[in-house]
Amino acid sequence: MHTIESGNTAAALGVKLARAQVIAAYPITPQTPLTEKLSEFIESGQMKAAYIPVESEHSALAVCIAASTAGARAFTATSANGLLYMHEQLHWAAGARLPIVMCVVNRGVGAPWTVWNDQQDSISQRDTGWIQIYINDHQEIIDTTIKAFRIAEEVNIPVMVCYDGYILSHTYMPFDVPDQKSVDRFLPPYKPENCLDPNAPTNLNSVTLPDVRTNIRGELAHGYMELRYLLQEDLRKSIDVITTIEQDYKKIFNRGEGACLEEYRCEDASFIAVGMGSLAFHLRVAADALRKEGIKVGVVGIRLYRPFPDEAVSFALSKADGVIVFEKAISYGYMGPLCSDITSALYKDANPPFVHNYILGIGGRTIKTDALIDAIRNSCSRPEGSDTADSLRWIGLKI
């Protein structure tokens, strides 16, 4: 069933179809319509879930952690400073191996205040151990939200589904709403690994010692380091799981390409532009224009950011002469985070392409197609080697 609705509504519909059972959220622009829609669904009886209004985002994720620990499928959503407010709980949810799904409606962080889009909020949380997926349009919003629950529950790692505030959350475009029966086939009910159960009392996430210990059964139990190692190991293994789940989704719904990344006109590309989120789609317009000028440009849109699909990225990019990375975030004091990650993935190549780094769209600074075209053309014609932290290029800066 096709509908023309906003990105936030697409996300809400995805959560409803995924049969989330507990929703705890705090409103923040530009996420607010998502949670309002969910509370409408619940109030009208269309969705059987408990909506728990909380007094802060920290509490929102804390309630989801509790609900998930009690065996419920839990969901929350936030943006920017709201995400930062729950930062402590992000680490907790990942370390506790809880399959919580959260939509992050990307917005720049204060200070100074902004409500407009960039990706600093979620990207700055990439070290927490959450799976992070960046999506490009409304169809992907609804599809990925549904897939996220299946991914999370299969690998026992929480998943962040990130989409651009305003640019996607508040724009309207057509998308297909999957039918409930098919979603139920794809996503079975949640079966928790460990769960709060009065009939089988257990200690969960208690203090661990620097070293391993013997438990009451005389077995060697994990120390802190082993548990954290397992999170890393399972994150790396999840790349294959995510790819398989993508294929399963495609079998039922007939759509879904590139769980890790999607290539556009890369087969013979000399230069490849890279972006995440709606920018990955916008770059295609620039690539098409440059192709008409005879410059062989392709685009790689990265979807899976954590775990970082370094093999897939290296395979997609290493054959190009140059890689031009566009991002709406910066690792302050150094470079664009995506650029750093890509550069290190390419390091092992015998003859890696040059890598240029463009920072743009910060705090919602409008991104114009002509500016993208000029940047790529500029990089293609004067490749002075890869960028360093002091040669970062900014698009749209008016200082």
Next chain:
Amino acid sequence: MGTRECNQITSAGEPGPGDGGKTGSWRVLRPVIDPSICIPARKNIAACFICWLYCPDCTITRTIPPTIDYEYCKGCGICAEECPTKAITMVEESGFISEENK
């Protein structure tokens, strides 16, 4: 020429009307002060000025009588709400528009 010359390292600004452009056009209702009820106007003394204090956009002057800068006043109605003698009424802007356009 870019913004470098403004010499700030964070978002800082002086209070006063105009930081957001000429927002007077946003008005749907306009505050009008009745000088026969307004304390400083009626008694010719520097007293009250609660409207000046509460205006979020600094468009009211601390003068006898207080005056409102209609180029910036957004018509939020806080002055009318706070005036202790109800000297300020919110009036439909459309009446003023047709007058001013003539």
Next chain:
Amino acid sequence: MEKDIINISWHGRGGQGAITAAKIVATASFQTGYTGVVMVPTFGTERRGAPVMTSLKISKEKIYDLSPIENPDIAVVLDYLLLDEINIVEGLKQGGILVVNTPKPSDSYTYNGIRVATADITAIADESGLAYGMVNSGIIGAFAKASSLIDIDVLANAIREEFKDRKPEENARAALVTYERTIINYGD
């Protein structure tokens, strides 16, 4: 590239329903075969009365560029006073169309190379039984007449659907009457 996308900018004041109007046209466009349709509101500092703008892009192919329209093919203005405040005409393409809700006569607006379509939609809405100032359904009629892009009956049905709990017939009537009464001036 750009040839295949029709760019329509909508200008109103916060609370007037410009975004709803654009959304209705988006729905009708999709039904008519423009499957690549996006409606991108521009968000600034907002409140009732402040100028708002939304970009409606329609195409038969998927649209990948969600940036705000700078050079519209058609500019739709829900409040004629906005023309004095914001430079709407400057960005309009040569040969483009300006659609305005105005009580002024059609020949008050002349711009080189721009077609102007006018109607007193505020009055028509009032006539049609809508609350004073509810011009966002009527403006769709003016847009339909000026652009000839989408059938007015398809739009009227989309209007009835959007307003199904809030005077659907009156809103549809406002659009249909405006369609009849819209005057188009061809600039020289």
